[in-house]
Structures are given as C-alpha cells and as structure tokens.
Amino acid sequence: MIVAQRKPFDEIMDMLKGYKKVLNVGCGTCVAVCLAGGEKEVTVLNTELDMARKLKDDPIEIDGITIERQCDREYLAELDAKVDAYEAVVSMACGVGVQFLAERFPQIPVFPMVDTSGLAANQAVGWYEERCRSCNQCVLGMTGGICPVTMCAKGLYNGPCGGTNQGSCEINMDQPCAWYMIYERLERQGRLDNILELHKPVEWLDQTPRTLIQPGYKKIDPEDMV
Amino acid sequence: MKSGSNLEKVLKAGHFAFTGELGPPRGTDAEEVRKKAAFLKGNVDSVNITDNQTAMVRMASWAASLLIMQEGLEPNYQMVCRDRNRLAMQADILGAYALGIRNMLCLSGDHQQFGDHPSAKGVFDIDSMQLIYMVKKMRDESKFLGGGDIEEPPQMFIGAAANPFAEPFEWRVHRLAKKINAGVDFIQTQCIYNMDKFREWIKRANDMGLTEKVYILAGVTPMKSIGMAKYMKAKVPGMDVPDEIIKRLQGAEKGKVAAEGIKIACEQIEEFKELQGVAGVHLMAIEWEHKVPEIAELAKVLPRPVME
Numbered sequence: 001m002i003v004a005q006r007k008p009f010d011e012i013m014d015m016l017k018g019y020k021k022v023l024n025v026g027c028g029t030c031v032a033v034c035l036a037g038g039e040k041e042v043t044v045l046n047t048e049l050d051m052a053r054k055l056k057d058d059p060i061e062i063d064g065i066t067i068e069r070q071c072d073r074e075y076l077a078e079l080d081a082k083v084d085a086y087e088a089v090v091s092m093a094c095g096v097g098v099q100f101l102a103e104r105f106p107q108i109p110v111f112p113m114v115d116t117s118g119l120a121a122n123q124a125v126g127w128y129e130e131r132c133r134s135c136n137q138c139v140l141g142m143t144g145g146i147c148p149v150t151m152c153a154k155g156l157y158n159g160p161c162g163g164t165n166q167g168s169c170e171i172n173m174d175q176p177c178a179w180y181m182i183y184e185r186l187e188r189q190g191r192l193d194n195i196l197e198l199h200k201p202v203e204w205l206d207q208t209p210r211t212l213i214q215p216g217y218k219k220i221d222p223e224d225m226v
Numbered sequence: 227m228k229s230g231s232n233l234e235k236v237l238k239a240g241h242f243a244f245t246g247e248l249g250p251p252r253g254t255d256a257e258e259v260r261k262k263a264a265f266l267k268g269n270v271d272s273v274n275i276t277d278n279q280t281a282m283v284r285m286a287s288w289a290a291s292l293l294i295m296q297e298g299l300e301p302n303y304q305m306v307c308r309d310r311n312r313l314a315m316q317a318d319i320l321g322a323y324a325l326g327i328r329n330m331l332c333l334s335g336d337h338q339q340f341g342d343h344p345s346a347k348g349v350f351d352i353d354s355m356q357l358i359y360m361v362k363k364m365r366d367e368s369k370f371l372g373g374g375d376i377e378e379p380p381q382m383f384i385g386a387a388a389n390p391f392a393e394p395f396e397w398r399v400h401r402l403a404k405k406i407n408a409g410v411d412f413i414q415t416q417c418i419y420n421m422d423k424f425r426e427w428i429k430r431a432n433d434m435g436l437t438e439k440v441y442i443l444a445g446v447t448p449m450k451s452i453g454m455a456k457y458m459k460a461k462v463p464g465m466d467v468p469d470e471i472i473k474r475l476q477g478a479e480k481g482k483v484a485a486e487g488i489k490i491a492c493e494q495i496e497e498f499k500e501l502q503g504v505a506g507v508h509l510m511a512i513e514w515e516h517k518v519p520e521i522a523e524l525a526k527v528l529p530r531p532v533m534e
Contacts, residue, residue: 153337154308154348158355158404160397161334162389162416165463171339183394196400198408201312201356201371 002030002094003128004037004114006045013052015111016060016088023086024113025079025101026066027093034128036114037092039066045092045113070097073222076104083108136205142194144185151178157199228365228411229383231328232300233272235533236506237412237441242499243506244527245302245414245443246270246518248294250285259290262515263297269522270299270509271530272329274414277304281341288322295326302385303327306335311351312360312371319361323380331385331414332357355408358386362409384409388442389416390427391466399430406439413440414508417447417458418494420466428503437503444498447510448521449487452476488521495525 006012016022024042032038042064053060065082067075070093079101083089088109091098094116102110120128133150139157140147149155153171159179163170169177186192213219227234236243246266251258266273273294277287291301303322305315319330334354338346352360352371360371361384368379386405390398402413418424424444431437449455452475459467471490478486491509498504507527511518522528 153339154334154350154353156334156350156353158353160392160401161354162387162392163334163336163463164392166393170463171337180394183397187394187396192400196404198355198359198404200359201352204351 001033001120001122002096002116003034003118003120003130004031004094004116006036006041006092006114007112009048009052012045012049012090012113016049016090019060019088019109021061021085021087022063023079023083023089024062024064025070025089025091025093026064027068027070027091027097028066029069029071031093031097031114032066033122034120035126037094039064042066042092070094071100073100073104076101079105134206136210137202139199142199143182144189144191144194146178146182146185148178148182151176151181157202158195229328229381231272231383232533233302233329234383234411236271236531239531239533241506241531242527243271243441243443244269244522244525244530245272245274245506245508246515247274247276247508247510247512248290248515249276249279249513250287250290252282252284254285256293259285259293260297263294263299265515265518266294267297267299268530269518269528271506272300272302274302274304274331274508274510277306277333277335278309278341279304279336281308281336281338281343281346283342288318288325288327291322291327292325300329301327302329302331304331304333305357306333307350307353307357308335308338308348311349315352315357316360316364316370319364319380319382320376323382328381329383329385330361331387332361332410333387354386355404358384358405358408358410366409383411385412385414386410387416388413389464390418390424391416391420392464395423395427398427399434399436402431402436402440403434406436410440412443412505414443415445416464417445417510419458419471420468421494421497423466425501428501432503437505441505442503443506443508444494444501444504445508445510446491446494446498447512448484448491448514448517449475450484450514451487452483455487488517488524491521492525495527 024046026039026042027037046062046064049062069075083105090111090113091101092113098112118130119132120130123129135149152159153169160177164177164180167180169175186194248262275287275291278284287304291303294301332354338348361382363369364379365381368376388402455472455475458465475483475486495507498507
C-alpha cells in the first residue's frame with residue numbers, strides 16, 4: 001500500500017496561517033491503514049489545531065470528513081456540496097489524493113497534511129518498510145523476488161558494488177545489501193545464471209507522468225462521466 | 227592497441243605495471259596538484275585521478291587530469307556513476323579524450339551519504355558495469371549509448387575496480403567475469419592486506435581463464451600507523467585487514483611503524499611480481515604522495531619503462 005506520515009505540526013500551522021474556516025478531508029484507504037490520514041487521524045489533527053489556534057488567540061473553525069478514497073471521483077463527489085462553505089481544504093491523503101482533490105475544486109486552496117513516503121509492506125502495527133519504487137519494468141523474476149531498485153541504496157542492476165559489507169550495505173550496517181540477498185537467494189534456488197550476464201543500461205520508464213489504460217478500456221472525457 | 231596509452235603499452239609489452247593515485251584538492255589550487263604530481267613523475271606508469279572521492283566535492287577529475295598531463299604524467303581518469311547521468315558522462319568522455327586523456331576507470335562511487343552533501347540526489351542512471359559497456363560501445367562501435375553515430379570516437383583504455391574480499395566470496399570471480407564481458411581492459415583491485423584470500427581469488431581467476439582476458443593490477447596501500455590499520459579494519463566497507471598486519475605494526479619500534487607499513491607493502495609487491503595472473507601493482511598512497519619515490523625504490527620497480 002501507499003504509506004505516509006503526518007507533516008510536522010509547525011509546518012501545518014504555518015500553512016494554515018490566516019485561514020479561519022477549514023475542512024479537513026481524510027482518506028479511508030491506504031493512509032487510514034498506515035495510521036496517517038484516516039478518520040481517527042483527522043479528529044486528532046483537528047483537535048490539536050483547534051487548541052493551538054485558541055492558545056494563539058486566533059481561533060480556527062475546522063471540520064472533518066473522511067471519504068472512502070480521495071483518488072476516486074466517485075467518492076470525491078460527496079464533497080461537492082460542502083467545500084464552498086470553507087476558505088481552504090486540507091487533505092490527509094497521499095499525494096495522489098491531494099492532487100485529485102485540488103483538481104476537483106480549483107477555486108479553493110488545498111493543502112497536504114501528510115508526506116507520502118512510498119509503497120510499503122506492513123511489518124507490524126505502525127511499522128512499514130518500502131519495497132517498490134514503481135519503476136514500471138519489474139525485474140523481481142530475475143532477482144529472486146528482491147528489488148534492486150528499491151532495496152539497493154544505489155539502485156544497481158549489476159550489484160553488489162564494492163561497498164557491500166558482510167551482508168550489509170555501506171550506508172548502514174542495519175541495512176542489508178540487496179545484492180548480497182539476491183545472490184544468496186538465487187544460489188539457494190540454483191538460479192545464479194540469472195545474474196551472470198550484464199544487465200544492460202535501463203531505459204527508464206518513470207521519467208514522465210504515466211497514464212495507464214488497461215486492455216479493453218479507453219480514455220474518456222471526464223465531462224462525459226457520471 | 228586500443229588506446230595507445232602509456233599504461234596500455236606497458237602492459238601489452240609484458241612489463242610489470244606500477245600505477246599511482248592522486249586526489250584533487252578541495253579548492254582551486256593547481257599548485258597542490260602539481261606538487262603531488264612531482265612525487266609521482268617517473269615513478270609510475272599512470273596516475274589515477276579520483277572523482278569526488280568519498281563523495282566529497284573536489285576539483286573535477288578531468289581538470290586535475292589535465293594539470294598532471296601538463297606536468298608530463300599520464301592520468302587514469304576516474305569516473306563515478308553517482309554524480310552524472312549518461313548524457314553528462316558521454317559528454318565528459320568526449321571532452322576528456324579530445325584533451326588527450328586515454329585511460330578511464332569506471333566506478334559506481336561511494337554513496338552520497340558518506341560525503342559532505344549527504345542529502346544530494348544520487349544519480350546512478352547507469353552502474354559501473356554498464357559504464358564499462360558504454361565506453362566500449364563508444365570506442366569499438368563508434369556509437370553513443372542511445373545508438374547515434376560518433377564522429378571520431380574516443381579510444382579509451384577501459385579500467386574498473388574489483389574487490390577480491392567482499393562477501394559472498396564465491397561471487398567475486400563471477401563479478402570479475404561480468405566486467406570482462408562488459409568490455410573492461412584492466413582491473414585495479416581494492417587494497418590488499420589479506421594475502422591468503424587474494425591468492426585464492428587470483429587462482430580462481432586464473433582457473434577460469436579470466437587473467438588472460440584482462441590485466442589485473444593488485445591494489446596496495448601502505449599502512450601509515452596502527453590507528454589507520456584499525457580504522458580500515460573496522461570502518462571501511464569491503465576492506466579485509468587481518469589481525470597479523472596490526473600485530474606486525476604494533477611490534478615495530480617506536481617511530482618505525484610507518485617504515486614497517488612500507489616494508490609490508492614492498493613484500494607484497496615482491497610477491498605480486500611472481501604471482502601468476504597479476505600484471506602490476508596499483509599503489510594508493512593516500513595523502514602520502516611524497517613517499518611514492520621511496521616506496522617505488524624499495525619495491526624495486528624503478529626505472530619505469532619508457533615506451534615509444
């Protein structure tokens with residue numbers, strides 16, 4: 001899933017300087033699961049903002065609503081009748097949700113309340129580890145299910161580099177060397193031939209905004225959508 | 227001849243090569259480069275010019291390479307993948323060749339977190355293996371990586387590094403083979419202290435026929451002090467310093483630790499001269515350039531051959 005964490009409170013206070021009536025929109029999907037921007041986090045942030053602004057003698061009227069997904073028009077529609085009553089909208093969704101919200105309500109300033117950090121796995125409650133950089137050309141089949149783009153600090157396709165350090169990465173002994181792990185796993189599976197040949201320079205596919213249309217579907221004008 | 231560089235000629239003629247290293251300054255003082263170069267002149271066949279080594283900003287490697295050329299030395303232009311993408315790299319390679327640079331060392335580069343700009347964006351558009359492939363393609367096919375034709379392609383003698391010690395040890399020779407297949411002409415190894423492990427590595431390289439396809443220069447760095455040895459053992463990733471080396475330095479008389487370090491290095495060089503598969507030595511006397519004449523003398527690698 002997409003993981004994010006709430007922005008530092010001072011930064012949030014700074015963004016909302018001068019706004020007196022604000023709507024905080026949570027997202028019920030990824031950021032709710034990773035405890036950053038769901039219904040509960042909307043309530044907590046609103047309470048903190050309310051108290052902090054009162055202490056500054058500059059009260060803010062802040063309401064909260066959490067929709068199922070901010071990256072989906074179907075769910076954004078329920079905000080249509082609400083937002084015009086506010087000077088600004090803040091979003092606790094990932095960067096995708098924030099942009100989709102801002103795109104739907106271009107007349108109103110929209111501010112992000114979280115920093116989106118990536119695509120991660122849930123190791124335990126509150127503990128997430130990045131596993132994918134969405135490079136658009138997955139090599140996990142070749143590398144034994146360990147991503148060199150994400151897990152190697154240099155993103156090397158022909159590792160390990162000279163900095164591999166007894167199974168750890170040169171940047172930090174706590175960070176395993178991705179290519180050490182790749183070697184070990186492929187060796188165990190008898191598939192080392194996968195990495196004996198040079199992996200030629202990568203033709204990066206993540207250099208421009210990407211649009212994806214699944215087979216059997218086509219792009220349609222948003223105006224024509226319900 | 228691929229490049230006609232002095233280093234290539236020395237190796238091709240079967241001489242035991244001896245190369246040095248020079249780190250450019252963290253400033254614009256050309257005199258500092260010239261001073262260091264003076265200690266190396268006549269004592270080595272080619273001088274590696276490091277490229278933002280340890281991820282610290284320094285004078286550009288190509289610029290310091292030109293400075294030492296003006297002093298009559300031959301540079302081995304180091305290029306790391308951390309700081310530039312394939313466009314910048316190819317542009318620099320063209321420029322370097324146009325200005326007379328004939329040797330290149332293709333490296334990944336230390337991670338930017340180590341240096342003085344730890345939050346810089348690391349490029350790593352291509353890796354060291356792919357850089358070798360790219361330089362070879364430019365030289366042998368007169369093609370840019372993107373496929374376009376190069377007029378007057380750069381004829382570089384292509385080098386790379388190898389670490390015979392890092393785990394998994396079994397993988398080390400395969401990684402060397404991969405670099406050879408990518409197109410490398412010569413290898414300079416990580417600093418060697420664990421001779422047993424190095425002998426095993428070179429034996430495996432010999433057995434696989436790799437040493438017939440590439441010139442291997444054994445990396446040597448004399449220990450200046452016990453502190454340096456301990457630091458390298460504990461702190462430098464990929465470095466293998468056996469306890470015996472530290473013990474030997476500790477056993478040296480007061481004020482003679484550095485001399486003992488040089489003695490160890492010279493003993494290593496003597497062995498490398500006889501070791502099958504080793505074509506020369508790369509001496510990395512880090513911030514110790516003024517000792518190079520003495521080390522070259524003691525290691526009996528002088529005079530250096532003068533090639534036509």
